[in-house]
Amino acid sequence: MTTLLEARGVTKIYGGGLFRRDRTVALEDFSLRIEPEPPSITAIVGESGSGKTTLARLLLGMTMPTSGAILYQGKDLRKLSRREWRAFRRDVQAIFQDPYEVYNPFYRVDHVLHTPLKKFGLVKSDREARERIVEALEAVGLRPDETLGRYPHQLSGGQRQRVMVARALLVRPRLIIADEPVSMVDASLRATILESLRTLTRDFSVSLIYITHDLITAYQISDNIIVLYRGSVAEAGHAEPVVQEPQHPYTRLLIGSIPLPDPDRAWSEEQEPSAIGRLADPRSGCTFASRCPYAMEMCLERHPPLYQTERYRVTACYLYREAPVLASEHLDEAFARPGIPGPAVAASGAADEPTSSP
Amino acid sequence: MSDTRVRLGQTEVGAVGGRGDGTEVVLDVRDLRVSYVTPRGPVRAVNGVSFALRRGEAFGLVGESGSGKSTIALSLMQLIKPPGRIEGGQALLDGTDVLALSEEEMRRVRLAEIALITQGAMNSLNPVMRIREQIIDAWKDHGEPINGREAEERIRDLLRWVGLQPEVARMYPHELSGGMKQRAVIAIAISLRPKVIIADEPTSALDVVVQRQIMQTLRRIQRDLGAAVILIGHDMGLMAQFVDRLGVMYAGKLVEVSPIREMFRDPMHPYSQLLIQSLPSLARKGQFLGIPGLPPSLLDPPPGCPFHPRCPYAMERCRVEVPALELKRPNRLVACHLYEREEGQA
Ligand SMILES: Nc1ncnc2c1ncn2[C@@H]1O[C@H](COP(=O)(O)OP(=O)(O)OP(=O)(O)O)[C@@H](O)[C@H]1O
Ligand SMILES: Nc1ncnc2c1ncn2[C@@H]1O[C@H](COP(=O)(O)OP(=O)(O)OP(=O)(O)O)[C@@H](O)[C@H]1O
Ligand code: SF4
Ligand code: SF4
Ligand SMILES: [Mg+2]
Ligand SMILES: [Mg+2]
Numbered sequence: 076m077t078t079l080l081e082a083r084g085v086t087k088i089y090g091g092g093l094f095r096r097d098r099t100v101a102l103e104d105f106s107l108r109i110e111p112e113p114p115s116i117t118a119i120v121g122e123s124g125s126g127k128t129t130l131a132r133l134l135l136g137m138t139m140p141t142s143g144a145i146l147y148q149g150k151d152l153r154k155l156s157r158r159e160w161r162a163f164r165r166d167v168q169a170i171f172q173d174p175y176e177v178y179n180p181f182y183r184v185d186h187v188l189h190t191p192l193k194k195f196g197l198v199k200s201d202r203e204a205r206e207r208i209v210e211a212l213e214a215v216g217l218r219p220d221e222t223l224g225r226y227p228h229q230l231s232g233g234q235r236q237r238v239m240v241a242r243a244l245l246v247r248p249r250l251i252i253a254d255e256p257v258s259m260v261d262a263s264l265r266a267t268i269l270e271s272l273r274t275l276t277r278d279f280s281v282s283l284i285y286i287t288h289d290l291i292t293a294y295q296i297s298d299n300i301i302v303l304y305r306g307s308v309a310e311a312g313h314a315e316p317v318v319q320e321p322q323h324p325y326t327r328l329l330i331g332s333i334p335l336p337d338p339d340r341a342w343s344e345e346q347e348p349s350a351i352g353r354l355a356d357p358r359s360g361c362t363f364a365s366r367c368p369y370a371m372e373m374c375l376e377r378h379p380p381l382y383q384t385e386r387y388r389v390t391a392c393y394l395y396r397e398a399p400v401l402a403s404e405h406l407d408e409a410f411a412r413p414g415i416p417g418p419a420v421a422a423s424g425a426a427d428e429p430t431s432s433p
Numbered sequence: 434m435s436d437t438r439v440r441l442g443q444t445e446v447g448a449v450g451g452r453g454d455g456t457e458v459v460l461d462v463r464d465l466r467v468s469y470v471t472p473r474g475p476v477r478a479v480n481g482v483s484f485a486l487r488r489g490e491a492f493g494l495v496g497e498s499g500s501g502k503s504t505i506a507l508s509l510m511q512l513i514k515p516p517g518r519i520e521g522g523q524a525l526l527d528g529t530d531v532l533a534l535s536e537e538e539m540r541r542v543r544l545a546e547i548a549l550i551t552q553g554a555m556n557s558l559n560p561v562m563r564i565r566e567q568i569i570d571a572w573k574d575h576g577e578p579i580n581g582r583e584a585e586e587r588i589r590d591l592l593r594w595v596g597l598q599p600e601v602a603r604m605y606p607h608e609l610s611g612g613m614k615q616r617a618v619i620a621i622a623i624s625l626r627p628k629v630i631i632a633d634e635p636t637s638a639l640d641v642v643v644q645r646q647i648m649q650t651l652r653r654i655q656r657d658l659g660a661a662v663i664l665i666g667h668d669m670g671l672m673a674q675f676v677d678r679l680g681v682m683y684a685g686k687l688v689e690v691s692p693i694r695e696m697f698r699d700p701m702h703p704y705s706q707l708l709i710q711s712l713p714s715l716a717r718k719g720q721f722l723g724i725p726g727l728p729p730s731l732l733d734p735p736p737g738c739p740f741h742p743r744c745p746y747a748m749e750r751c752r753v754e755v756p757a758l759e760l761k762r763p764n765r766l767v768a769c770h771l772y773e774r775e776e777g778q779a
Binding site: 120124216217218224229233262263264267273289292295318328333335336338342 | 718
């Protein structure tokens with residue numbers, strides 16, 4: 076069974092020409108394999124600017140890696156023949172954060188939906204096309220009679236975003252890469268759309284890479300979660316332990332920052348970095364050190380490798396340095412296979428279990 | 434229903450806003466109606482919305498996607514473009530109806546009195562202009578210092594206020610992260626110290642850490658300025674943490690306005706109840722609970738209560754009679770036939 080899509084040691088650097096200080100390492104040495112079977116849901120979370128969209132664009136072949144490669148069915152995207160590229164474009168669909176970018180403002184919404192059906196020859200008649208489109212729109216909670224015939228600016232933000240979800244559903248791809256697909260819709264619709272995405276992955280054997288900053292929905296929908304921080308993996312593995320007992324100080328910060336829907340529970344405050352963390356130089360050592368309440372001397376020297384602290388989890392943090400190191404190209408070895416009942420949250424291999432106050 | 438009914442509703446809305454706790458109403462929106470003309474007829478995006486905003490208060494607006502929240506925001510700024518049209522209503526900003534101002538007058542009011550941070554505002558920054566120029570540009574219409582030392586100093590202070598380094602003034606939008614761009618947008622919005630700040634999904638594209646920073650910045654500024662904020666969004670967690678009162682919209686109407694604690698503890702309108710029940714949590718992993726059924730058509734809205742086709746409690750009366758937004762309990766406005774009117778309130 077050939078791997079459907081693979082990122083192999085991918086690094087993406089923006090800028091960096093003459094003005095090296097403008098250089099941005101958007102993604103560093105990132106590896107991931109998406110197998111065709113069984114279909115899986117992988118969530119990628121991380122703060123703004125952590126490289127999530129960059130990763131999506133790389134996986135979609137919209138931008139090329141500075142080093143490393145993206146492989147579709149074992150073949151470098153840069154070496155695909157025209158036919159293979161077409162197959163890739165059908166198999167791997169995108170849903171974008173800012174749907175405005177995808178729409179042509181001069182075409183009606185119908186165009187966005189008809190084009191892929193026509194391009195990939197998926198329907199025999201206009202009638203069939205119309206049926207498929209109606210079905211897909213309803214699956215995302217849109218009224219076909221009130222959506223078709225409109226121009227993109229005539230829809231609300233959330234409606235536009237849902238048209239993009241419908242579009243991805245239409246062509247029955249094998250992998251959907253969704254970058255913040257529901258960030259602009261209300262909670263109940265978000266639930267409806269994510270449920271339809273989840274049903275789709277199950278019923279049509281489609282895998283999903285769900286990119287978001289919403290840890291709650293990431294937890295709800297995914298088998299595994301990858302937490303990115305400034306282009307590197309901070310923590311990854313089975314959704315259950317990563318969210319319920321986060322290890323990496325950054326994951327803890329993320330989870331602690333979620334605004335709770337309870338007016339009586341105040342939004343927690345960010346903890347101050349440790350005295351050593353305050354000395355951190357952003358160019359060397361752990362990328363999180365300057366914000367880390369637990370930063371130690373050793374953190375300032377080199378960025379930590381991935382420590383496999385449990386069967387289904389890795390954490391890039393020296394607090395867990397007694398656990399074995401997992402080479403970054405084997406990241407997915409720490410992933411729980413979908414369908415496996417949630418592994419028990421095992422005792423962590425923490426060397427220095429951090430206490431809550433520095 | 435009848436005219437008197439609507440007006441009664443308004444007085445109540447006003448009364449709740451100005452209720453004797455010493456706070457006055459800064460913005461009084463009355464029976465706002467906005468439609469978009471389409472070949473198939475008018476889309477009634479905002480269909481008779483009234484609410485009163487107190488000075489210094491944070492008021493949240495949530496509701497189904499497409500329920501008219503952004504349309505309200507744009508109307509209050511007179512930024513509705515054809516085929517959209519304000520069909521009726523008033524929006525009294527310290528007594529002046531901003532909906533009735535001429536374009537010229539409105540230009541002065543925007544920013545100086547009422548500012549809007551839009552959905553995806555970060556992308557509305559001009560990509561070929563430095564942040565500094567964009568701030569100055571915003572000032573031009575208001576006779577503020579356009580150049581010189583004074584302007585530079587004010588820009589520096591402004592950036593510091595929103596938590597940005599002074600160097601950002603010389604940068605272009607693409608050189609900034611999403612969070613930095615949104616701070617720059619806020620800097621422009623607050624630069625003339627408006628009384629009312631409307632923030633339409635100001636952080637929906639940002640992660641929770643940055644979101645918390647931005648919202649804390651916004652709150653600090655709100656307090657410094659004594660400004661009122663209308664926060665529009667979908668994130669109920671954010672609402673719980675930020676606003677004092679919450680308005681819930683459905684199909685172009687406000688269906689409930691309650692203080693934030695009451696809203697979460699005991700939502701009254703069936704749509705509010707289902708919305709709050711649909712919130713996913715970290716406590717349990719399971720099915721997503723959406724609200725079954727499709728949002729109503731705004732071209733051909735259902736008769737009676739717009740929520741009746743999806744409401745688990747719908748009665749015969751709900752199919753024929755539009756429920757008015759009325760005071761059903763102290764401080765709580767609800768548009769639903771399940772509740773009796775609260776008597777004896779001013
Ligand atoms: N075309 C580009 N040119 C230069 N720098 C870029 C470009 N695109 C992204 N970057 C930079 O790369 C980093 C990663 O950006 P990316 O958009 O991938 O982050 P993200 O995780 O998707 O953020 P967000 O949550 O805000 O969408 C950021 O520092 C960003 O400023
Ligand atoms: N130019 C237009 N022409 C026709 N209909 C429009 C136009 N602009 C908006 N609408 C419709 O008006 C209604 C209200 O839109 P609005 O953008 O105010 O919703 P919203 O509550 O802000 O939604 P969201 O939460 O998705 O941002 C929607 O049903 C939308 O389809
Ligand atoms: S390696 Fe050190 S600085 Fe980095 S997250 Fe762990 S404790 Fe903090
Ligand atoms: S008025 Fe009737 S249909 Fe409408 S919300 Fe109340 S009970 Fe439900
Ligand atoms: Mg992104
Ligand atoms: Mg909106």
